[in-house]
Amino acid sequence: MEVINRVITQSLPNYLANLPVPKSFIGFARMTVSEWVSLMPFVGAVSLIVYVSVQAFKGKPPEKKTPVNLKVMKETGKVVNMVDIEDLGDKVSYCRCWRSKKFPLCDGSHNKHNEETGDNVGPLVLKRREATN
Ligand code: FES
The missing domain is CATH 3.40.5.90 (CDGSH iron-sulfur domain, mitoNEET-type)
Known part of the structure; x- marks a missing residue:
């Protein structure tokens, strides 16, 4: 439990604080390749969480009659x-x-x-x- 606590209260906030997120949309155009690469794991994780959540709430497809x-x-x-x-x-x-x-x-x-x-x-x-x- 201590490991989870440390991840949530220390590691995750530090990781998020160091992400190269621009302050405006135009800032995305000015990002370097290395900044985009460092942003990819975060974007991938958020996309995966959204996809899994949508699949879980979507339910079964209707039975074909x-x-x-x-x-x-x-x-x-x-x-x-x-x-x-x-x-x-x-x-x-x-x-x-x-x-x-x-x-x-x-x-x-x-x-x-x-x-x-x-x-x-x-x-x-x-x-x-x-x-x-
Ligand atoms: S062939 Fe249909 S009930 Fe017998």
Whole structure:
């Protein structure tokens, strides 16, 4: 702790007092090469502190949002499928992974998608209830 105290209270003030900082902006133009060289460590240290501070407060970049639908009817603004309930038959499976080549019906493409991505999507299965007598 004594070393830190000595650096802050003695060494740093002495170092800063001996920096060749001109009293006006025109003074920068009159500085010699050796004065510029002696100023470089200070400018580098201040630049590094500013850069690290800005990076720390900048935070994470926003996550890029990816579409769910990668290829189905991309030319339309919204994919809407209508099915007459009378045409459903006894059982039908509708795709919910947006990877089916028979969209909106499921063709099993969700299995490959799940294997490749670790996802767990599957179809919506509509099944007619057995008539009870
Ligand atoms: S193919 Fe998409 S849920 Fe089966």
